[in-house]
Amino acid sequence: MPAFAQAQAGSADAQFKAITDKEWAWRKQQQGDDDGPGKLRAHLPDVTPKAQAARLVYWQDVRRQVAAIPADTLSPAVRVDQQVYLAQIDVLIAQQKFHEWEKPVNSDTSFWSGLAGMGRRTFSNEEEYRRYIALMTEFPRYFRDQTANMKAGLARGFTAPQVTLKGRDASIAAVADKAAQDTVFFEPFKAMPAAIPAATQAELRRAGLKAINEAVLPAYKDLLTFVRGTYIPGARKELAAETLPDGKAYYRSVIKEYATTDMTPEQIHAIGLSEIAKIRTEMQETMKEAKFDGDLPAFLQFLRTDPQFYVNTPQALLDRAAWTAKEVDRKIGRFIGHLPRQRFGIVPVPDDIAPFYTAGRGGPGVYLVNTYDLPSRPLYSLPALTLHESAPGHAFQMPIAAENKDQPDFRRETYISAFGEGWALYTERLGTDMGIYQTPYEKFGMLSYQAWRAARLVVDTGVHHYGWSREQAQQYLHDNTALSNHEIETEVDRYIAWPGQALAYYLGEMTIMQGRRKAEAALGPKFNIRAFHDTVLALGSVPLPILSARIDQFIAEGGKGPYPDEES
Template sequence: MTICTRFLNQSRLWKWSVLTVAVVGFPWGVGTSQAGFIGGEGTDNPSRQLKALFAEYWDDELRAGPLEATFLGDHRYDDRLADLSDAAHEARVKRDRDHRHALEKIAPETLSADERIDREVLRFTLDDRIEGERFRDRLIPITQQDGIHLQFAQSVNFHPSATVGDLENYVRRLHAFPRVVDQTIALMRQGMAEKRMPPRITMAKVVPQLRDLAPKNPEESPLWGIVAKLKDWSEADRDHATVAVRQAIADKVSPAYAKLAAFVETDYLPACRESVGLWDSPEGDVHYAFRARSFTTTTLSPEQIHEVGLTEMARIREAMEAIRKKVGFTGDLKAFFQKLKDDPKLKNQSEAEILGRYRAIFEAIDAKLPDLFGHLPRTDYGIRPIEAYRAKAAAAGYYYPAPEDGSRPGYFYVNTSDPTSRTTYTMQALAYHEGVPGHHLQFSLAMEVPGRPAFRKFGYVPAFSEGWGLYSEGLPREVGLYTDPYAEFGQLEYSAWRAGRLVVDTGLHQKRWSRDQAIAYLEENTAVPRIEIVSEVDRYIAWPGQALAYKIGELKIREIRAQAERRLGTKFDIRAFHDRLLSLGSVPLSVLERFMEQNQQTEAEPQR
């Protein structure tokens, strides 16, 4: 349950990633006038220097990540894929250091309040990336959750198809894929040499993904999907494009996927480690402590985070007990969990039923949004099922933000695989987190702020964004939308799940828990179906630290709100509070806390 950053290279892009830049031009002024700013050609005005630096940084990011640029809606690089070579990586690291040095030269006291926030967020991002270089995360370039194999397959959903030039770019990108696969294999071989390897149990899930993406019949490839977008083309142009796409998939794409699958299965998988925790890797404990700080944007140690998780779990279980008694169930909480897992009345029966239920949930919350927010986004959103080739290893749902140009809405992608295993009573909480009022409002409102630098419009700091998503799961209760006690229990279950993540993630990567221990803990403390628990635990194994962001972020947002309510008393306005919170965009928790405290103090001052 998170936004679409699964399709981005998390080791490099998670701090700013997402998802849409204007298709034509850059309103923030990227161009030759900014080129060479780091080299000293910028203006003496600090504000203009900062804007030029932001523009140069962002342009560098998009040029280095062509797939990400396409996902974001910038189509200047639609004909290429990233260069994963050592030389390209070293150049990227040098740019990070140069940008950090240039940023330090701009004194914050010479900037406006908004500019100081922007400067601090970029500094945090660069410091985090520079510090993380020592751990060589790039040597594990693919997992069952993320990597070029999944990113590339998903690119068909975002690539334009309006012109012959669009399709020519698409075919060039298909032809470039074998080169990227060769570079990916080279990185993995270097990881083998340095003993920086992923756990075997999660890497094994990559092999069937790769096999599914290497069909002999091009029309069975997800990348064939571009052809369906050509229905309005002339017959001659459509036929020509179809032939080119078919040949590229058959000659380039499928063989490259098959080559990667064979390498993973034959060479890489046997060399992967049996252990599941990051502790069993070079500088493992130090690496995990860094990732905990990085993803939570706090100084909390893994041990402290583990204790927070245990405390939260105890609190949530008390609320669960109250619901159990409310519905008249006479057994204990563990027995109630089992009832929820087994009751066919609480299960979906088909993909159509799942999608229909979500539409009804969104219709109800849309009507209540004006009670919770004074300012709503212009951007629309829709619902889509997760593609079959990645559904088995995917979470229950993701959110994909809309592009700034408005060419498509944001998408709530929901996992409809094995529909009879998908519970009905958790659907409200998931919809509120991934869609409305969760990620859709947070990302859309951040994107729509006029004059905000692009890297901030599309920024994604997990502790804030996922903390807001988790906070949003319970928010509709305040406007009367949790009328079913089982749905209310579902929201508590999801909250317990996130508390459990604090316990399980630190357990796996710092306390040396086994995979079975992690699964057993979540089964003991939630009613989440085993199929989802196993998938989620494997996600935590493959992605150390990320799962810590949700509950830590939510607790900070609730703490900030409680402080505001105490300070303002009867003057507290929930709509104004939410508007202020979301106006900031995705930021580290320290920045959020300071910004909200300053605004609350101003609001609480007596009028003169």
């Protein structure tokens, strides 16, 4: 690059960094996460309409500033940063414009369920306990403001569908109906670090109990009364996102947010139908491997009911998950070169959310396994679930992104569903290459999970664009996957209540698979699977068009990955 161009790029890079660093610090402050990932937040955020309006104005101004920097004046790496950043800001602006904050609860998540996680943390010193106590004293203000927002959403018909909210008050009652010392929020005070003097421990326990009795419990009790008496009874009866206020534009915005694509609902629906047909052919071949004498519906019924595929104790399910995770540890080095430093643990989903929770969920440091209703947790699906949620899926990809010091914080600490879920689903397929699936049943479990995610393309667009009923969506999953009836019910409610999110998985996986096939064909014997995977993972979390462009660059550079030892 000529000297003048280098100087111009340096100036533009500095301008971009100054704008985005300032906005990122402001964004974290708005969220109460000033101290960075892994730290207990400093405060609960201001969620009032005034604060939400100010955020919209701020992000619109920041977007204008960043977009005004000509891309060709930036260095190649920062040019990619600009694309990722603008996509992030566009999502934030859309959420503010559609008043997403007036719908802070769906069948899967809620503003209060995230707070319960604070009670499951461990604190190492007096300062952390005092911050925790101070946070609990903010609950009444925060709950009042969230309730006011929910009332505003209720008034204009902007809620999750009523049918998907039934029973979700149980997680509120799990706190509101207990004595302070029996709530999840008192857990950190039961076993405190020996480094804290006994007198200080006693004083902190008293302060903690006071905060729970005077702030936490009243907030939860008021919320329970509102949710049971007003919110759930008044929630909208329609299912489709396109029936919400400005619903067609809203649904297209969440497709863009979660799938990072401009495809129409009709296009996505057609892809789903096509992919289901392909996977069904693979299922038929796997049934032959299993020597099953019968058709697909009979095989699905066999899988859902035969005792050989189920365990009788939660620990047995956890043990099987742990075994698969260690098998991955044994084999992963042949497929991925750069491994994360952070390890993960395997723990059961907490009892208060397990009845409505997914089969598992993973992230930095943890793989949650749902041990509720064991007859709905088949062993033949467990290897695919484990690959997706632990390593090399979520509990692997997220730490790699966070540990990449070469990228700005707004990339290291932000999750884009199409990339993250696409990678995790891709790892389920990778399990075949790795030799993880030991029986035709486990291979079928993987294919069932593939069909489940392809079916999401059909079901999400079916419900939110074509007007499918809940029963129609449930029947489609029942006919095309080996999911248990309990899982089908909870999953369909999740898609109904959380439009667009279900589209991220299969579209993301397709992008990675298509890129891999393209690279294998172009590079031939020069293709190195470790270098390919390291190239994808080094991106962190990006929109799918940026992922595709990076794979094209990987091919153009002769299959050279981001780390020096990939060829060894």
